[in-house]
Amino acid sequence: MNKTSPLNITLTDRKAGVTITEWVYDVLRHAVMCGQILPGRSLTLRELAKVLEVSPMPIRVALKRLSSERALEVKENRRIIVPTMTAMKFNELCETRISLETHAAIRALPYVDSVIMAQLEALDDNIDYGGELASMESNITHNHAFHRMLYTANPHQISLPLIESLWLQLGPFLRLSNEKMQGHFAIDRHKEALIAIRQKNPLALQLAIAADIREGFAFVGTPELLHQFLEESAESSQ
Amino acid sequence: MNKTSPLNITLTDRKAGVTITEWVYDVLRHAVMCGQILPGRSLTLRELAKVLEVSPMPIRVALKRLSSERALEVKENRRIIVPTMTAMKFNELCETRISLETHAAIRALPYVDSVIMAQLEALDDNIDYGGELASMESNITHNHAFHRMLYTANPHQISLPLIESLWLQLGPFLRLSNEKMQGHFAIDRHKEALIAIRQKNPLALQLAIAADIREGFAFVGTPELLHQFLEESAESSQ
DNA sequence: TTCTTTATCTTGTGATCACAATACAAAGAA
DNA sequence: TTCTTTGTATTGTGATCACAAGATAAAGAA
Numbered sequence: 219m220n221k222t223s224p225l226n227i228t229l230t231d232r233k234a235g236v237t238i239t240e241w242v243y244d245v246l247r248h249a250v251m252c253g254q255i256l257p258g259r260s261l262t263l264r265e266l267a268k269v270l271e272v273s274p275m276p277i278r279v280a281l282k283r284l285s286s287e288r289a290l291e292v293k294e295n296r297r298i299i300v301p302t303m304t305a306m307k308f309n310e311l312c313e314t315r316i317s318l319e320t321h322a323a324i325r326a327l328p329y330v331d332s333v334i335m336a337q338l339e340a341l342d343d344n345i346d347y348g349g350e351l352a353s354m355e356s357n358i359t360h361n362h363a364f365h366r367m368l369y370t371a372n373p374h375q376i377s378l379p380l381i382e383s384l385w386l387q388l389g390p391f392l393r394l395s396n397e398k399m400q401g402h403f404a405i406d407r408h409k410e411a412l413i414a415i416r417q418k419n420p421l422a423l424q425l426a427i428a429a430d431i432r433e434g435f436a437f438v439g440t441p442e443l444l445h446q447f448l449e450e451s452a453e454s455s456q
Numbered sequence: 457m458n459k460t461s462p463l464n465i466t467l468t469d470r471k472a473g474v475t476i477t478e479w480v481y482d483v484l485r486h487a488v489m490c491g492q493i494l495p496g497r498s499l500t501l502r503e504l505a506k507v508l509e510v511s512p513m514p515i516r517v518a519l520k521r522l523s524s525e526r527a528l529e530v531k532e533n534r535r536i537i538v539p540t541m542t543a544m545k546f547n548e549l550c551e552t553r554i555s556l557e558t559h560a561a562i563r564a565l566p567y568v569d570s571v572i573m574a575q576l577e578a579l580d581d582n583i584d585y586g587g588e589l590a591s592m593e594s595n596i597t598h599n600h601a602f603h604r605m606l607y608t609a610n611p612h613q614i615s616l617p618l619i620e621s622l623w624l625q626l627g628p629f630l631r632l633s634n635e636k637m638q639g640h641f642a643i644d645r646h647k648e649a650l651i652a653i654r655q656k657n658p659l660a661l662q663l664a665i666a667a668d669i670r671e672g673f674a675f676v677g678t679p680e681l682l683h684q685f686l687e688e689s690a691e692s693s694q
Numbered sequence: 695t696t697c698t699t700t701a702t703c704t705t706g707t708g709a710t711c712a713c714a715a716t717a718c719a720a721a722g723a724a
Numbered sequence: 725t726t727c728t729t730t731g732t733a734t735t736g737t738g739a740t741c742a743c744a745a746g747a748t749a750a751a752g753a754a
Contacts, residue, residue, distance in 0.1 A: 237534075239520075279516070279517055282477075282517050282520065282521055283521060283523075285521075286521045286525055287524055288614075288617060296475075304612065306611075306612035307612050307614060309612070310610075310615070311614055313563070314556075314614060314615050314618075317556065317559040318555070318556060318559075318618075321551075321552065321556075325548065325551070373544075374542070374544035374545050374547070374548045375548055376526075376548045376549055376552060376625070377548075379526060379621070380552075380556075383617070383618065384614075384618075
């Protein structure tokens with residue numbers, strides 16, 4: 219099998235108390251979440267073991283875990299790939315994100331105090347709207363941090379793992395998405411969400427979150443453009 | 457650590473083409489989903505390896521996978537337990553189920569044809585409302601099959617894994633839930649859902665699904681009763 | 695009798711190796 | 725030149741073993 223591109227993923231330091239498996243999982247999850255591995259790219263235990271300089275054993279456990287979370291797909295021959303996408307499935311992902319994330323935001327609203335509010339504002343200020351491609355990883359990370367901070371304001375919430383699974387499935391498409399966003403004027407829907415939170419307005423918060431999610435892929439306005447976008451995102455078409 | 461109860465879980469046959477790890481995963485997942493392992497019960501690699509007559513290696517991968525799906529919890533010392541629950545978290549789980557399952561039902565509605573309709577009716581007929589405790593596992597299995605059949609009528613759906621994760625988290629509480637349901641008159645909300653589908657009425661379908669989910673725990677009507685129920689469900693209180 | 699320390703046992707982790715299955719490449723034949 | 729067959733290489737899986745860490749129990753001392 220001819221792999222078309224070398225892996226170019228961010229390797230973090232493994233902290234004390236973190237097992238090798240947990241570290242491998244974090245590294246690969248971040249890589250998928252931030253679009254550092256394109257759809258269609260297949261991954262092998264030995265290749266990843268070489269890149270991360272560990273034995274195949276923790277790679278295997280981490281890959282199985284990521285498959286559980288739909289970040290990766292196990293094919294019939296047990297080979298592992300980053301999944302590709304259909305336009306219909308893409309739409310389902312976005313609609314489910316909206317349904318789940320607006321639900322989580324509404325459930326969190328009563329718990330957002332001034333401390334959390336300040337942190338949300340700081341996280342939004344970190345995001346470089348309209349910035350260079352080099353800040354893609356940073357922007358994705360900060361955007362996710364903003365949403366995480368909001369949803370976990372509810373100390374009893376259980377939906378964050380489900381939401382992150384959706385982010386993981388959309389992650390491989392963020393690289394091309396951000397490239398295409400360069401020419402688009404990005405509206406800061408987070409500011410709208412913050413206003414809605416201050417006003418304790420559930421409907422406005424819901425609309426802001428929904429708009430923020432749709433905004434992320436606003437350039438794929440028609441089914442044809444979406445199909446073309448998904449084709450371009452995949453490994454083999456580049 | 458003194459385990460208080462032996463494992464008594466259903467072992468299925470391992471089919472051709474299914475790896476040992478996949479089989480172990482299926483067996484444990486079914487056991488959790490059907491309430492065969494109580495909350496608070498800790499599980500070890502070597503105990504499960506003995507029960508399932510395999511080496512610890514596939515057990516480890518399966519347990520990690522189930523932890524990813526929130527069926528199991530990894531404690532700080534890396535020991536694995538079936539999670540316990542708080543009343544607030546329980547409420548969040550139910551509300552999130554309602555949000556997600558009504559979304560999935562609505563998205564599926566346009567795709568339900570007469571073939572799927574017949575299968576839904578057959579699955580509902582399989583459920584023994586008001587039946588003996590011995591049919592608990594069967595009823596849980598059929599109830600899940602009904603909902604699965606409905607949501608996967610939409611060929612592009614992606615929410616089923618998220619929904620099943622919620623089922624997994626509630627699974628350990630089904631044993632006591634079913635015991636308490638013996639004295640309750642169970643309304644067949646599935647029939648209401650089927651009527652709503654025939655009438656192509658999204659609002660009615662949404663209401664029926666929401667009622668069905670609430671009905672499952674109708675006996676825990678007050679926060680106090682819920683708290684008591686969760687305490688009783690756990691391993692250590694029996 | 696209680697508390698502290700030490701020893702033993704049990705747990706999870708990770709490395710390694712063997713093996714089976716699949717895929718790919720090369721060689722030979724038509 | 726193309727197709728088929730065979731051989732080799734690469735893949736994932738599972739078993740085993742060693743080791744580290746943590747938990748529990750027992751013994752001794754206060």
